[in-house]
Amino acid sequence: MGANRSNPSPFWSTGATERGRWARSRAFTLIDVLVTLSIVAVLIGLLMPSLALVRETARRVKCSANLRSIGLGLVLYAEENQGRIPFSFFAAGSPGRGDSAAHSELMHLRFDPTGSSGAGTTFLWDGLGLLFAHDYLNAGAVFYCPSHAGMHPYSRYAERFGPATGRIIGNFQYRGSGPNGSKLLSDIEPRASALVADGMRTILDYNHKIGCNVLSADLAVRWVSDADGSISSLLASDEASVDPTNIADAWEELDNSRK
Numbered sequence: 001m002g003a004n005r006s007n008p009s010p011f012w013s014t015g016a017t018e019r020g021r022w023a024r025s026r027a028f029t030l031i032d033v034l035v036t037l038s039i040v041a042v043l044i045g046l047l048m049p050s051l052a053l054v055r056e057t058a059r060r061v062k063c064s065a066n067l068r069s070i071g072l073g074l075v076l077y078a079e080e081n082q083g084r085i086p087f088s089f090f091a092a093g094s095p096g097r098g099d100s101a102a103h104s105e106l107m108h109l110r111f112d113p114t115g116s117s118g119a120g121t122t123f124l125w126d127g128l129g130l131l132f133a134h135d136y137l138n139a140g141a142v143f144y145c146p147s148h149a150g151m152h153p154y155s156r157y158a159e160r161f162g163p164a165t166g167r168i169i170g171n172f173q174y175r176g177s178g179p180n181g182s183k184l185l186s187d188i189e190p191r192a193s194a195l196v197a198d199g200m201r202t203i204l205d206y207n208h209k210i211g212c213n214v215l216s217a218d219l220a221v222r223w224v225s226d227a228d229g230s231i232s233s234l235l236a237s238d239e240a241s242v243d244p245t246n247i248a249d250a251w252e253e254l255d256n257s258r259k
Helices: 002-006 010-026 030-079 129-133 154-161 244-256
Strands: 108-111 172-174 194-198 211-216 221-225
Touching (some): 030 221
């Protein structure tokens, strides 16, 4: 018995040796780690565009929901204002304005009518901003698209929707009237005409780049694809080159997209 304990049998010795070889064969080498990391990097690279598309789709849905809320606000406003849509100082046919089908300043929610913006300036709510001023919509964020990457994110103006004052610019372009010039919601013809859309003052205001959400006078919200750039190509590249005529042409493109 003692001899057996001091001199393990060849069977147990062989088993230990085999276990050692098995353990060494299971260990990761540096090459294994590098190959694994390379595969993970490739997979991440393949998945990133898909994840970005999913995020943009979610933002597009949120943008559409905001437009639906604005549409509801327009109906409530019209019901209590003799059928009229919100007045805009910048819209065609307003006092001091010409007959341009769309003015470039119609992204304003509140502005300084004197242009001075000095101490004691009184800022006026305008256009879609009247929906907030008169409590038809009570959240400033509804006027902003989560895909916006330009100069007018909600974070820039959030505090101004409270007691603070100052200019406010949203992310949506307001038409101010129908293509037939009517400011009565029920009289805008054709009913499928675009009334509110993603910002079109400059290309930076065009929130989704490959298309835009549109609220029609019949209060339907639809997605208009712009894969061929027929709309975005009309927009100014920067503030210095803004042309209201181009925005009028963009409205016409949106109207034609429904035909």
